[in-house]
Amino acid sequence: MMPGSTLATGLRTELAHRIAQDFREGSVSGLLIMGEAGSGKAEISDMVVDLVADRMHVWRIYASTVLSTIQFGALTPLSSGATLTQMASPIAVMRLVSSRLAAEAGDRAPLLLVSDVHLLDDSSAAVIAQLVAGGAARLLAFGRAVPTFPNDLLTLYTDGLIERIELPPLSEHETHRLCELYLGGPVMQAVGTYVHRICDGNPLLSTALIDGARRNGSLISRRGVWIPAGELLPADLRLAEVLRREMIDRSPRQRNALELVALSEELPLRTLTQLGYADDVRVLEAEDIVMVELGPPTLVRTRHPLYGELLRQLVPVGRSLALRQELATVTDVMALSGEGVVRYVDWSLDTGAPVDAAVLLRAARQGNDLVHVKSARRAACAVAAPHLVERARIEFARAAYLGGEYDQAIQSCRELLASSTDRVVVGSAAQLLTCVHLQTGEPSARLRQDASLWQAAIERLAGTGKQPDVTTVGIRLIEIAADLRDFAVVGVESDLREILDNRPDEEHEVVALVLLAEVLGWTGRPESGLVCSTRALELIEHQRGLRHYLDLASSRHLLCCLLVPSADRAEQTLELYQKRAPALLLQFGGAVDLAHGLVELRRGRLEAALKRLVPAVEALFDRDVEGLLALAVGVTAFAASLAGEDRLVSRCRQDFQTVPVPGWLDPKYQLAQAYVAMASLGRLGPAATLEKMGALARQAESSGMTSVEVELRLLAAELGDTQQLDRVDVLTAQAEGHIAELLRRYENALVSDERETQLLAVAARALELECVLVARSAARAVSGSLANGRASANMRALETELAGIDERLSPSAPVAPTPLDLSQLSRRERQIVELVRSGLGNRQVATQMSVSVRTVEGHLYRVYRKLGIKSRDHLVTSPLEDPQAADSDL
Incomplete structure (x- = not known):
């Protein structure tokens, strides 16, 4: 498949077939297909030509910047042989072209296929418009919406003689499908999500990024699954050539303006206006090459981040230095935004220009x-000033941590703790070291060693009369983390609550909340844990300096969502995480896919679950920061067994023998063992499997991991275990969440005199909670009783109710989408919903509403919560409760 081809994704193929059918049936006189560069116009054009070739004679007309300055330049192939007198007369040219079309088309209808119609010269456009209006030819034109679009063709559209179709960007799902088709195999979802975020659904950019990453080794195949091996780096020379040609067609001032924006990554519009590029920016914005994001300050960026990166590679160093010097005449570096100062310094270092240490x-x-x-x-x-070197080393350590180089981050922090006399540096090093330890699987002994190092640093500074910017509360937090690493939860909750009651600073508050959420989640109180993790995420959102805690807080929040379980909140968390930190998806994509897979498995969507879980296993084999590999292998084995994928089950069992054991008391490892045992049910038999479940449940009970015990005893109940009722009564009395409720109902149903009736009630309740596997298990138990004649006297009523449950459990059962009630939204939120439902992306919505992209994303997150939906697709495809009323208010 050629780079840029999107036809196999389905969307463009369907559109091409529809266009061809319209022309074959004669239902349209002409179509304008409008889309940005790289949106798939050429592929649609080629497919339409193939589909109409038997009924239509196609004349290809190529417009260009050069030909746009020549009268009838684009029509040269159709007007060859014309005299100078004829070429001076539009009517003569039209007659000549018309007669030539009629002669060569024969009994087929002539179709003029115009590429880059926005570059068509006015004289050619006038002739083509007359031919179409007079019925002498039909028109299929591809181009971009620009201010200089030929007026004669626009008139055809406004008069209703031809139609116009806008090519939307690919959705995230389509981008992921494009990745799989291009690479020829399964792709970790995080890769597709990252590509979609970076390329904004542009097919050409997407395939360029994929192709470049594959060739330079930043995208690799592991057992047939494509996973990232680091940041995806573009290296597609063909795309660079496309951009080079794009630059050639620009005026010198437009090239200057575009290169300045690309080299700066973002520039205030005021700065470009001061340099005299205001008109050029308007042209570039109208042609969708740059975007203007209204502020304050109003910023100009390239339409796609990848465009900017490739354009920067095309600018020679000498020219780059000259442009930087031009920009320096009107720029106050310290007044630049965060993005602006980062790119400005990068640009300066690229050209060797001096930069102040501050x-x-x-x-x-x-x-x-x-x-x-x-x-x-x-x-x-690059910081060389002696008084700033240590603070620069803190930022170096943060970068190492965010880049996944944890050993390097730990080493830098330890060295600073051991030697620095700067109280700010010591405090920052200690807190960053805590963050790294919490995120990684460091053994408890190393955490305690670093707590001692931290204490020594505090004592050393006290001896010099300096107090560090942190207190001993940080040391206590790292000691608590060490206790949790040993799975010792007794007394930990009270210590954490005491720390929080004493109102620590925001960074310590985040750490304490995250630790408390983890404790509450595993000890049977995931709903209370969600309160803590939600507060931690709110603090991180409002304080950029805490952004390195995002992964840590998100993972604990997801843990509690999955243990409640709340699939909706889990999906919202995952979607928000992907928007906040798309670059980190490539590091933690395995964990993200595992979380998605667990949600789908809980819902009983086995195919969807395996599409997430299989890539997650391969990614975690390559990079497992949080010790999730064993759980991923176990869950995949369980899902594969339910789906009848025996070969995958066998492979997972073999994998499980090789994965590192994070600790026998690790709750994730206990769950992993249980899932592998359930996957081996056919081989072990029910008795041996129940024995394994019982042993694991007792182990979880002894370590205080109530949530794990609840999950294990529910699996045992699904196998028909009736020997755990007393323990279940005690356990569920102290546990929060729906799983505990279902366990209590299931176990009581198994020993009830109305067993089948109660099991059907369990199935119905489990369906309400989207715990489809539990519902399916209960329904099968009833079905088995009916088949064996063990059911009670009301067999007919049971059969009727079971049939209803089975219908709801059927994967093919249609699910009517719930209408959305927009009345609960604010006016601004409803405006955003209307624009999103019309097909606009977040940047386009932001531009139209004169707000920032971040503002749009924040509004959409609140819209999802208010409407109880999970994603943008739900917002776009779901019907409105009262469309007329909703539309009238917008």
Whole structure:
């Protein structure tokens, strides 16, 4: 498949077939297909030509910047042989072209296929418009919406003689499908999501990024699954050539303006206006090459981040230096935004221009806050001023942590703790070290060692009369983390609540809340844990300096969502995480896919679950920061067994023998063992499997991991275990969440005199909670009783109710979408919903509403919560409760 081809994704193929059918049936006189560069216009054109070739004679007309300056330039192939007198008369040219079309088309209808119609010269456009209006030919034109679009063709459209179709960007699902088709195999979902975020659904950019990453080794195949091996790096020379041609067609001033924006990544519109480029920016914006994001300050960016990156590669160093000097005449570096100062320093270092040490340090901090890891590291390494070197090393350590180089981050922090006399540096090093330890699977002994190192640093500073910017509360937090690493939860909750009651600073508050959420989640109180993790995420959202805690807080929040379980909140968390930190998806994509897979498995969507879980296993084999590999392998084995994928089950069992054991008391490992045992049910038999479940449940009970015990005893109940009722009564009395409720109902149903009736009630309740596997298990137990004649006297009523449950459990059962009630939204939120439902992306919505992209994303997150939906697709495809009323209010 050629780079840029999107036809196999389905969307463009369907459109091409529809266009061809319209022309074959003669239902349209002409179509304008409008889309940005790289949106798939050429592929649609080629397919339409193939589909109509038997009925229509196609004449291809190529417009260009050069030909646009020549009268009838685009019609040269159709007007060859014309005299100078004829070429001076539009009527003569039209007659000549018309007669030639009629002669060559024969009994087929003539179709004029115009590429880059926005570059068509006015004289050619006038002739084509007359031919179409007079019925002498039909028109299929592809181009971009620009201010200089030929007026004669626009008139055809406004008069209703031809139609216009806008090519939308690919959705996230289509982008992921494009990745799979292009690479020829399964792709980790995080890759598709990252590509969609970076390329904004542009097919050409998407395939360029994929192709470049594959060729330079930043995208690799592991057992047939494509996973990232680091940041995806574009290296597509063909796309660079396309951009080079794009630049050639620009005026010198437009090239200057575009290169300035690309080299700066973002520039205030005021700065470009001061340099005299206001008109050029308007042209570039109208042609969708740059976007203007209204502020304050109003900023100009390239339409796609990837465009900017490739354009920067095309600018020679000498020219880059000259442009930087031009910009320096009107720029106050310290007044630049975070993105602006990071790119300005990168640009300066590229050209060898001197940069003040304070600016370098600010760029390193801002780069880390924005997760621009390479830029942050580069700026930190360039700081040479003695009084700032240690603070730069802190930023270097942060960049190492965010880039996944944990050993390097730990080493840098330890060295600073052991030697620095700067109280700010000591405090920052200690807190960053805590963050790294919490995120990674460091053994408890190393955490305690670093707590001692921290204490020694405090004592050393006290001896010099300096107090560090942190207190001993940080030491206590790292000691608590060490206790949790040993799975010792007794007394930990009270210690954490005491720390929080004493109102620590925001960073310590985040750490304490995250630890408390983890404790509450595993000890049977996931709903209370969600309160803590939600507060931690709110603090991180409002304080950029805490952004390096995002992964930590998100993972604990997801843990509690999955243990409640709340699939909706889990999906919302995942979607928000993907928007906040798309670059980190490539590091933690395995964990993200595992979480998605667990949600789908809980819902009983086995195919969807395996599409997430299989790539998650391969990604975690390559990179497992949080010790999730064993759980991923176990869950995949369980899902595969339910789906009848025996070969995958066998492979997972073999994998499980090789995965590192994070600790026998690790709750994730206990669950992993249970899932592998359930996957081996056919081989082990029910008795041996129940024995394994019982042993694991007792182990979870002894370590206080109530949520794990609840899950294990529910699996045992699904196998028909009736020997655990007393323990279940005690357990569910103290546990929060729906799983505990279902366990209590299931176990009581098994020993009830109305067993089948109660099991059907369990199935119905489980369906309400989207716990489809539990519902299916209960329904099968009833079905088995009916088949064996063990059911009670009301067999007919049971059969009727069971049939209803089975219908709801059927994967093919149609689910009517719930209408959305927009009345609960604010006016601004309803305006955004209307624009999103019309097909606009977040940047386009932001531009139209004169707000920032971040503002749009924040409104959409609140819209999802108010409407109880999970994603943008739900917002776009779901019907409105009262469309007329909703539309009238917008």
